[in-house]
């Protein structure tokens with residue numbers, strides 16, 4: 001009887017992100033789901049371990065598809081608390097330009113740990129700051145991901161259009177096109193894993209229309225196609241951005257995206273708010289993914305993503321917490337709650353259900369990252385799971401366990417499994433001294449602001 005074969009038995013509730021009945025639980029072996037058991041069913045052959053899940057609500061591990069880990073160092077900073085996107089960015093850029101490898105390492109660990117504790121097993125990060133001394137930013141992040149045992153899509157971001165050339169970021173934060181492309185190629189060859197169970201993947205991610213040149217957008221698309229990796233950027237987040245595109249390129253955002261060869265299924269976009277019906281149809285036909293970031297969109301008063309029009313048109317929709325300077329929490333289960341409520345304001349209560357939103361946070365997000373091995377519970381999928389208990393005051397008196405997660409505001413998983421390994425047990429990350437991490441990170445954050 002293999003000791004590694006686990007029966008996660010009879011959960012209180014389980015969301016599979018598909019139509020399978022898993023009320024009898026899951027059998028997990030060699031890091032994958034080997035059997036999905038319906039109500040009253042038992043495993044076909046004996047299991048070395050039985051985990052009694054009668055107190056747990058089980059979800060596929062949540063998947064975060066947009067973040068800027070480094071921004072955990074500039075959360076709730078007074079000068080930008082009440083600013084919209086463009087002035088918010090202009091105030092923060094000079095602070096961010098002082099980022100160092102040691103500070104990025106701490107910020108990455110904090111963001112990942114926070115995500116993991118909220119039930120997230122796979123996280124995408126959009127890192128586009130490479131000031132002098134921080135050329136190896138993504139290498140630093142790869143190391144942090146591996147230490148925590150999560151999965152990540154680390155995107156090699158870039159900024160190449162500085163203030164001097166009519167862009168938004170200050171000159172010291174932008175890089176030359178050749179440097180960006182050479183490093184992108186190096187990172188893909190060094191770290192990008194392919195196939196089922198990949199732990200670290202790399203994508204290419206020029207930052208936004210107002211911080212990169214069309215040349216780097218086109219060259220990134222060519223490189224992504226040649227090396228078969230994904231493409232990511234911010235798009236249609238604010239009306240300021242739309243005005244910028246009209247003035248500089250004479251194009252609306254989606255026309256611009258199309259003009260640089262990005263309108264396709266390899267691309268996923270953060271925010272995707274200000275689209276007209278024709279643009280939604282084009283994004284859907286192209287299969288371009290949209291990462292909805294509700295907290296950030298409310299925080300910066302950017303607008304509301306037209307999620308249902310996008311999915312009806314054929315565009316996959318996933319969820320993201322966005323960077324910690326505009327959320328300012330890296331909590332995926334709370335982000336699902338925000339999505340539920342923000343989207344209800346647009347579409348009404350009946351159209352936006354907890355299951356729909358949890359589907360975005362799991363299966364939808366997996367689609368954005370181009371992954372078919374995670375995001376749902378089915379035979380052969382990776383054993384990436386988030387287990388929540390409903391034993392806190394906030395859940396007392398609740399009836400439907402799955403709805404209670406979002407409606408009562410669950411904010412912390414009791415257990416999290418990645419590839420068959422428990423990474424969170426009793427609400428604690430295995431092998432991580434969180435208090436020591438907080439102490440170091442706070443000090444780094446204070447230093448960064450002080451300059």
Ligand SMILES: [Zn+2]
Pocket residue numbers: 066067068126234270322323
């Ligand atoms: Zn962002």
